[in-house]
Amino acid sequence: xxxxxxxxxxxxxxxxxxxxxxxxxxxDPEIHLPARYTLELDxxxxxxxxxxxxxxxxxxxxxxxxxxxxxxxxxxxHQQTLPGTEARAEGARPSKDQPVNHAYDGLGATFxxxxxxxxxxxxxxxxxxxxxxxxxxxxxxxAFWDGKQMVFGDGDGRIFQDFTGSIDVIGHELxxxxxxxxxxxxxxxxxxxxxxxxxxxFGSIIKQHALGQTVDxxxxxxGADVLAPxxxxxxxxxxKAPGTAYDDPALGKDxxxxxxxxxxxxxxxxxxxxxxxxxxxxxxxxVATALGGHSWERAGRIWYDTLTGGQLASDADFAAFAxxxxxxxxxxxxxxxxxxxxxxxxxxxxxxxxxAVPRQTAPEGAPFPAQG
Amino acid sequence: xxxxxxxxxxxxxxxxxxxxxxxxRPDAARLRSLALAALSDAWPDRPAGVxxxxxxxxxxxxxxxxxxxxxxxxxxxxxxxxxxxxxx
Numbered sequence: 001x002x003x004x005x006x007x008x009x010x011x012x013x014x015x016x017x018x019x020x021x022x023x024x025x026x027x028d029p030e031i032h033l034p035a036r037y038t039l040e041l042d043x044x045x046x047x048x049x050x051x052x053x054x055x056x057x058x059x060x061x062x063x064x065x066x067x068x069x070x071x072x073x074x075x076x077x078h079q080q081t082l083p084g085t086e087a088r089a090e091g092a093r094p095s096k097d098q099p100v101n102h103a104y105d106g107l108g109a110t111f112x113x114x115x116x117x118x119x120x121x122x123x124x125x126x127x128x129x130x131x132x133x134x135x136x137x138x139x140x141x142x143a144f145w146d147g148k149q150m151v152f153g154d155g156d157g158r159i160f161q162d163f164t165g166s167i168d169v170i171g172h173e174l175x176x177x178x179x180x181x182x183x184x185x186x187x188x189x190x191x192x193x194x195x196x197x198x199x200x201x202f203g204s205i206i207k208q209h210a211l212g213q214t215v216d217x218x219x220x221x222x223g224a225d226v227l228a229p230x231x232x233x234x235x236x237x238x239x240k241a242p243g244t245a246y247d248d249p250a251l252g253k254d255x256x257x258x259x260x261x262x263x264x265x266x267x268x269x270x271x272x273x274x275x276x277x278x279x280x281x282x283x284x285x286x287v288a289t290a291l292g293g294h295s296w297e298r299a300g301r302i303w304y305d306t307l308t309g310g311q312l313a314s315d316a317d318f319a320a321f322a323x324x325x326x327x328x329x330x331x332x333x334x335x336x337x338x339x340x341x342x343x344x345x346x347x348x349x350x351x352x353x354x355x356a357v358p359r360q361t362a363p364e365g366a367p368f369p370a371q372g
Numbered sequence: 373x374x375x376x377x378x379x380x381x382x383x384x385x386x387x388x389x390x391x392x393x394x395x396x397r398p399d400a401a402r403l404r405s406l407a408l409a410a411l412s413d414a415w416p417d418r419p420a421g422v423x424x425x426x427x428x429x430x431x432x433x434x435x436x437x438x439x440x441x442x443x444x445x446x447x448x449x450x451x452x453x454x455x456x457x458x459x460x
Contacts, residue, residue: 080449082442138453142382144424146442160384169383176423187423195423196385223383236384251386270427274385 066121069111070129073100076136076151083133083149099134099164103152106170107132109210113171113202114178117209117296118304123177125308130174134164143169145176159228159250166225171206172199182308183316190317192273197280201303204239205296215288215295221245239285242278258282260318260350279349280318286345287325291338298338302329322346322353373400375407376431377455381440383424392455403454407432409447414439428452 069090075097076084087100094101107130114120122128132150140153143163150173155161163169176199179185185195200222208218222245223236233246233254242256256278257263263279266272288299305328306312312324326346329339346353376391394400407430414430414437421427421440428439430451439448 080442080444137449142384142424142426142441144383144422144441146422146425151442163383172383173424179423187420199423251384268380268387269385270381272385274381274383 066127067115069108069122070127071104071107071111072129072131073103073107074131074133075100076133078135078138078154080137080140082136082146082151083131084135087134097134099152099154099162102162102164103132103134103150103170106164106167107150107174109167110171110174110206113206113209113296117205117300118308120178120304120308123174124181128177143173145173145180147177147180150174155226155228157228159231160226161228163226166223167210168200168203168207168222168224169226170203172203172222175199175202178202179307183306183312184314185312185316186314187270187273189271189273190276191315192270193276194280194316194318194321196273196277197284198303198307200237200239200277200281201284202300205300208294209296214293215299216292218295220285237274237278237281239281242282256281258349279351280321283322283345283349283351286348287341290341290345298333299341301332302338302342305332318351319353322351326353373404373407373433374431375403375451375455376429377452378429378431379426379452379456380429381421381425381427388456390456406447406451406454410439410445410451411435411437413445413448419443 071088071090072086073088073095074083074085075087076082087097088095088104094104111122111130114122122130130150131148132152134152136151136153139156141156141160143150143152145151150170152163153160155163176195179195179198183198185191185198187195203222204218204220207213208215211217219235220240221235221238224234227233227235227246231246231251232248233251235245237254237256238245242258243254243262245254245256247253255264255275257276258278259282260279264272264275266275269275284299284303287302288295291298302325306321306324309324309328311327313320316324326339326342329342333339343353373394374391375394376389378387378389380387392403394403397403411430411432416437418427418429418438419440422442425441427441428444428448430437430439430448439445444452
């Protein structure tokens with residue numbers, strides 16, 4: 001149990017309750033805080049009484065209070081008026097309505113990733129309560145972040161099904177909130193595609209973190225669980241192989257490019273924000289797989305530093321973002337394999353970073369390794 | 373009356389376009405008044421909307437106006453749902 005202190009057992013259903021309870025009494029906060037958090041998620045009040053730990057332990061729980069999400073799930077009742085009626089509050093027992101529980105768990109997994117990996121307290125970094133409405137509209141084929149809360153449709157059952165069913169979709173939408181509170185990337189053209197890509201990157205990371213996957217185990221798909229049965233496709237987007245996620249008479253073919261050679265100029269979709277996001281998506285995939293291990297560790301940290309570091313302009317284009325990731329890698333890890341992996345990845349997707357890195361020395365005179 | 377609805381954006385980023393001609397339909401009068409109501413609630417330019425929100429272009433006999441989720445009026449919701457035929 002102690003081999004992964006940075007990834008506590010919160011979303012690890014194989015840990016039996018009795019083991020969690022003994023971990024919760026452990027003197028090391030690295031061990032007891034995550035265990036207590038997990039127990040509180042499961043049955044907050046009852047668990048705390050049962051532990052019956054006064055004094056130091058009680059104050060440790062109080063200290064960790066800011067480390068807990070504050071979720072409320074609403075039922076929009078198939079109307080398009082927000083938020084609807086309350087269906088499950090923080091700490092309440094599961095609903096009989098599965099989308100309510102999926103939304104609750106997905107919000108929790110997102111909160112968990114940002115807190116455990118980056119010490120970010122909720123979407124705004126200041127403990128923002130997380131609200132979501134499910135059953136929005138009639139057969140509504142979408143999910144979105146409206147600036148204040150999450151909104152989920154049920155899907156029409158023909159092309160899409162329940163949007164709460166994909167944890168990476170939930171992470172994607174909430175990350176739009178993180179971007180709103182940090183880099184504020186404008187939702188148009190290349191900065192818009194970067195806004196979309198950052199949401200796909202952390203949506204995928206959140207899923208991998210919740211499942212405890214390494215980069216080799218991850219599917220690198222976005223929305224794999226929201227496609228209705230019978231649709232020819234594996235997901236809505238693939239970070240590993242952009243452009244290959246679906247090819248279906250009703251949906252058309254996945255239009256995403258993986259490199260700048262395939263960059264699409266269009267006036268639709270805010271200038272193709274969901275299309276050209278394939279390019280920075282693939283760059284992240286290349287960095288994460290080059291570094292190996294868990295995507296939320298070094299690769300995710302570099303992207304998180306870039307997003308929240310205050311150096312990225314809200315109208316940043318791909319080249320500016322690439323430079324910022326290279327600078328972030330250099331700042332945190334020096335001129336090591338992380339920095340080199342970032343430079344190589346952007347080069348592979350056709351985004352130039354050469355002017356980018358202020359302290360790059362390039363002693364061999366060839367700043368970028370050859371393709372591959 | 374010819375009504376065209378084009379929906380862009382959304383989580384999937386997939387564009388959908390559908391049109392409906394009221395000529396000869398038993399509900400033509402109802403559709404005409406619905407389309408005009410939806411148009412009068414819409415914007416002359418595309419509103420900013422929200423990330424992953426649907427954005428709509430309404431074209432009623434060549435007059436074009438725009439609206440975006442989650443700020444559709446009841447007439448816009450009904451019209452978009454009717455024309456796209458899959459729920460807004």
